[in-house]
Amino acid sequence: xxxxxxxxxxxxxxxxxxxxxxxxxxxxxxxxxxxxxxxxxxxxxxxxxxxxxxxxxxxxxxxxxxxxxxxxxxxxxxxxxxxxxxxxxxxxxxxxxxxxxxxxxxxxxxxxxxxxxxxxxxxxxxxxxxxxxxxxxxxxxxxxxxxxxxxxxxxxxxxxxxxxxxxxxxxxxxxxxxxxxxxxxxxxxxxxxxxxxxxxxxxxxxxxxxxxxxxxxxxxxxxxxxxxxxxxxxxxxxxxxxxxxxxxxxxxxxxxxxx
Numbered sequence: 001x002x003x004x005x006x007x008x009x010x011x012x013x014x015x016x017x018x019x020x021x022x023x024x025x026x027x028x029x030x031x032x033x034x035x036x037x038x039x040x041x042x043x044x045x046x047x048x049x050x051x052x053x054x055x056x057x058x059x060x061x062x063x064x065x066x067x068x069x070x071x072x073x074x075x076x077x078x079x080x081x082x083x084x085x086x087x088x089x090x091x092x093x094x095x096x097x098x099x100x101x102x103x104x105x106x107x108x109x110x111x112x113x114x115x116x117x118x119x120x121x122x123x124x125x126x127x128x129x130x131x132x133x134x135x136x137x138x139x140x141x142x143x144x145x146x147x148x149x150x151x152x153x154x155x156x157x158x159x160x161x162x163x164x165x166x167x168x169x170x171x172x173x174x175x176x177x178x179x180x181x182x183x184x185x186x187x188x189x190x191x192x193x194x195x196x197x198x199x200x201x202x203x204x205x206x207x208x209x210x211x212x213x214x215x216x217x218x219x220x221x222x223x224x225x226x227x228x229x230x231x232x233x234x235x236x237x238x239x240x241x242x243x244x245x246x247x248x249x250x251x252x253x254x255x256x257x258x259x
Contacts, residue, residue: 044256045247047173047181051085051103052078053148054166057111057119076121077107077168081187085151087171090143090180097138100174100258101146103155104130109166119165130172131157135258138179146171174256181245188238 056078091097105128110120134155138144152160157169173181250256 042176044250044254044259045175045178046250047175047179047245047247049087049171049173049181049183049243049245050168051087051148051151051171051183052083052166052168052185052187053085053151054109054164055082055111056080056109056166076109076119078166081189083166084148084186086184086186087146088143088180088182088184089138089146089173090182091138091140091177092180093177094140095177096140097142097179098176098259099136099138099179100133100256101136101155101171102131102133103151103157103169103171104128105157105159105167105169107168108160108164110163111165128157128159128169131155133174133256133258174250174259175247176259178247181247183243183245185241185243186239 056076057080089099105122107122107126109122136144146155151157151171152167155171157167160167173179
């Protein structure tokens, strides 16, 4: 062995001795940091599912409540119907999921009369604050639902009162692990039994009551013929939609109460 080979062998031996020592030092340093109370950075997923709950009445409110004008109704946040929301939560992990849930309103409608017309609604772009977070521990392959009754009675979003016939907003679920959140939305039309007729001149009006029921026919002046049914509102229309909620990851260091 020449001098260069000898020096290289000694260097490799020293390196082999130093690497384990360095690994031990790093491990001890990490343990010391944890023991010293250094906060562990956890990934927190957040799922925001919209909800619509309650009865949307038939009539709107005037654009200017001080000057009621029926011919200029204000567009309500949803069409007249009875609405329900069911948010389903499932833990696909093999360990217990640590969650926290809350609700926040974005708008409401009351059936109380506003003067001589319509209903009372939340102010345009009115801002609400979220409620307190409620901790939940969900076992492996466990599941639960959050429906309108849970939103009103358990999550109790700030600003809600029993006088509100319709509310909408978000249910927010925080989780330390990825979970499944699917929202189911159901609505049923409400209102008087009415069939609207589309006429050949482009106008639409209500059907005429006959001995055999509602029917579309000539307009009173006989100038236009009914060519079809534009829409009906018999109270029997049901809709059902589902939506898988895509999570977002909160920035590192964010603290969620109850999680």
